[in-house]
Amino acid sequence: MNSLAFLIQLYSVLGFGIEDGTIFISNKTPDQIIILFSNASSIINISSMSIDEIFLSFKLQEFMFIVDVTWTKSYLDLINSLSEVFEVAYFTLSPELTKFMTRYPLHNTEKSEAQSLSSLISFLDVKKYVLLTSTIHIDLDVADFLIDITKERLHSHITYPEGIQQVTAENIIGKMIKSKGIKTLVIIDSTNALKIIEKAMESKKYITPGAIIIYSSRSFSQNHTSGTFKIEEYMSEKAKNQYEFDYFALINRL
Numbered sequence: 001m002n003s004l005a006f007l008i009q010l011y012s013v014l015g016f017g018i019e020d021g022t023i024f025i026s027n028k029t030p031d032q033i034i035i036l037f038s039n040a041s042s043i044i045n046i047s048s049m050s051i052d053e054i055f056l057s058f059k060l061q062e063f064m065f066i067v068d069v070t071w072t073k074s075y076l077d078l079i080n081s082l083s084e085v086f087e088v089a090y091f092t093l094s095p096e097l098t099k100f101m102t103r104y105p106l107h108n109t110e111k112s113e114a115q116s117l118s119s120l121i122s123f124l125d126v127k128k129y130v131l132l133t134s135t136i137h138i139d140l141d142v143a144d145f146l147i148d149i150t151k152e153r154l155h156s157h158i159t160y161p162e163g164i165q166q167v168t169a170e171n172i173i174g175k176m177i178k179s180k181g182i183k184t185l186v187i188i189d190s191t192n193a194l195k196i197i198e199k200a201m202e203s204k205k206y207i208t209p210g211a212i213i214i215y216s217s218r219s220f221s222q223n224h225t226s227g228t229f230k231i232e233e234y235m236s237e238k239a240k241n242q243y244e245f246d247y248f249a250l251i252n253r254l
Contacts, residue, residue, distance in 0.1 A: 018250060022063040024079060026070035032243040033069050037250075040067070046075050054078070058086050066090030067106075067250060079103075093246055106249040110138060114145030117186060117216055120229060121150055124212055129184035130177050131157040132197065139188045142216060146186070155182050162191040169193075169200035178204055184212040 022042040025034055037043065042061060044054060047070075066088055068079055076092075083090050083102045091106050108116075121129065131154060133143040140159070147154060158172055177185060185206070187197060194217055201207055214229045 018067075020064040021067055022061075022065075023067045024070055024075070026072055026075065028071040029069055030071070030243065032241075033071075033246065036243055036247040037067065037069065046070060046078070051078065054082070055085075058082060063088055068092035069246070076103075091250060106246060110141040111145050113142045113216055114149060117142075117146050117188075117214065118149040120214060121153060121184075121186070124184075124229075126153055126184045126212060128155045128182060129153060129186050129212075129214075130155050130180075130182045132172070132177075132185060132187045132189070133157065133159050134189040134191045134193055135159050135161050136191055139190055139216075142188050146188070155180070160193065160197075162193050164193050164196055166196055166199060169196045170204055173197070173200040173206050174204040178206050183210050184214075186214045186216070188216045190217055 018037065019039050019041055021040055022044060023037045023040040024044050024046050025037075026045065027047040034043070041063065042057070044057065046054065049057075063086075066079060066083060068075070068090055069092075071093065079090060079092075080103065082088070087102075089102050089104060091104050093106055129150075131143060131146065133139050143157065143159075147157065156176075158176060160168070160172065185201075187194070189197065194215075201213070207213065212229070
């Protein structure tokens, strides 16, 4: 596997493109994803081919890498085997329950996102901050990692559902944060509720001189309040929806 590690570094230096890889899709893959990845050297519908047919296609063609956009974890074992047998790295969007040495997530991991937030908090010399988080799984995972790293700086952690009402958001911003005199707010929210939180900050006039607002978000609300910081993946600013977000994540990795 040392040769594989070398190849991955080589790909990064030479700047290989999506046309150099093969894309695995399934019956669960959205059409929008298939269109975005249509210029790959090969697209294999793993749901409609036998294992023997898939292995044969790999023997007949040379692929630089694999991209798993099957949108299911059902085929992870098969793709793991292909990657290992043919010594090809692969990138995946599928939910990962186990680690595999040649599998790489397309997006930043929750841990790396938390580390980026922690670095910015330290750089800005934040003494105390309030952590505001949506209750979806990925946001809570980032929050847990961040709390472990910055627990001595954390004043409080407040969570809210994706369907939060405006009046509730205003109570959180006004009564639970602003009235406590905390000037730094870290928001981890990849849902549309982020728009409600932003409106609440505006209506409660939370953003004043000296306030620090830091976002970590995969939301496609592009109207983040001026004067704030946002942690985001490189090239993600070009994405207009989740499918383009996934596509640009691969371009970034390559």
